[in-house]
Amino acid sequence: MNENIWVLASADSVAIATTLILAALGALFTERSGVLNLGIEGILLTAAISSFLAADASGSIWLGLLIGSLAGALLAGIHALLSVVLRANQIVAGLALVIFGTGLANFLGKPVEGKTVTTIIHPLSFGALSDIPLVGPIVFGQDIITYASIAIAILSSLYLFRSRPGLELRATGDDPATVDAQGLSVASIRIRYTLFGGLLVGLGGSWLMLAQSAAWHQASTTNGIGWIALALVVFAGWRPLRLIFGAVLFGFTLQLPFTLQAEQITFIPSALMQMLPYLATLVALIALSRPSTRNKLGAPKALGTPFVRDER
């Protein structure tokens, strides 16, 4: 068995984890404010194609990432308008966003179906460090957004648990009435973090396009990563640091079929191997909802419920 390929596989797991970390962080910030946005998959797709088109037209990776992120925030803005301002059913609003985002992305992507983006994100080079066996490819073989996503997750953790606005954010998700009594606007906090969450998801989608996929293939560009990201937030107990580990773990199951194929391990049919990440996520979700673990997870208490002061 080729040892090298497993090292590369581990490096790939860390790489694929980038989208998962960013998308799940986006969902985490949104949910911490008390808003449930199930539209992640649609936002990822729309961001991916937006970044593709922007990077292709301008030749700039950075513009691609920027436009993709903004597209993510824009779609999240629709969700904020519906669920915070108009108090719609957040679950159905999120699903509507998935359908709308998928249609929109496929519509925009029609002219470039199957085409490869001209500029892509390359891994950074650390000279001799990248050549260290084992550690080199995994730790020093990633691109700038992958490092940035881990940094953002660590900063998010500090922000959430060690800062005043972080405290206000958590309070808004747990007990909006108290936040309101403090004279803060629940609606404004929720709208802000829903938009910020969309921005992060958008960045994740853009990276997926410009570094991983590089070619536009409709829905298979994201292939359910948005849903796995949502499960990951539960898995991480709404904590950014745990999310990093979960993302690498899920990243591993996502790239495993490709590694096994490269290793020519074929006694398991490839179609069945492709089920693995979804089955693993499913098992993790079920295991986590046992009564003994549920209370420790700490879901925001007001998650998914609109805050209404005017009503009696």
Place this chain on the structure above:
Amino acid sequence: MRSPIRIVFEQRNETPKYLSTLVPLISVIAALVAGGLFLLATGYSPIDTYSNMLSDGFTSSRGITDTLGLSTVLICTGISAAFAFQMNLYNIGGEGQLYLGMIGGAWAGLALGDRLPSFVMIPTVLLLGSLAGAVWILIPAYVRSRLGTSEIVTTLLLTYVAASLVDHFVYSPGSFFVTKNSAFPQGRLVPDSASLTAFGDTSLYPTFFLVALLALVLYWVVKRTEFGYRIQVIADSPRAAHYAGINANRTTLSVMLISGALSGLGGAALIVGPFGRLDPGITLLGYGYAGIVIAALARNNFSAIIVSGILFAGLRSGGDKLQISTDTPIHIGVMLQGAILLFALGGEAFRRYRIHAVRAERAAQ
């Protein structure tokens, strides 16, 4: 500083009847207008696009029968979604349950072969498809009722598993479902005894009437039976249901299984109807996801789902033919589905609340 004018939401005690019809209607129109502006902005002609969709979807005789044919499966996934949604159970995996319905239906058709007459075969295929759909939701339903695991993500994840399963059954060598010695992998056609005949030269099958009737039966079940009453009580107040001695866990399990079976029925209807074989192309069509939109637009009302199902079938069928008649990408159909649902959700606020602007001093009181 607060702005001098504030928007106030005042809960309506009673919703005027006309609003329940007017709001979805305006939502559809608003979404079409927004879609038109989008088409204009992206360099397509909204008038050409819409007039083609209208004639290919509704007004031509070919168009309307195609629409009714397509609406069969969409009404199935619509009532499947609504049956769970009405109890605040969000089965969004109807898509995967539909694939399983196709697998189960095709298996029944192929395994029983030509030995049985049509009047036995057709119901068997439909029943096995429904059963397969129910089996596919069994785990999410069980853990939802026992452990409270949110059904939203679990049902959805299984859709991806189901898609891989369809691929496996079609592309793995020597599969039971495919034609032997064929140049490329293709599902085997079920025997004639397991296929219905379409009306004349159309793609409208008798299953349409079966499904429409089923929607009406469900309407009756929910409004008039003890089971339906239990669902309503649990949906309105789980606590009240608990004190009334209603076993919510068991009702959750049955409602989700029925929901899965209804999506499965949609898949089996494709086997006895237009497809006739297990076709991996089903995973690209999104009929199950459309059911969510259809149910939400009809506000989980089973008789209204027949109408919204036909409306969406027309939108899809007209949209799918766009690529031939104009150069507009067919995805505009799916986009409009999403947009209509988004507008309908926004419009819901106007149904539930009286929304008006007041001066800040008054609002502060």
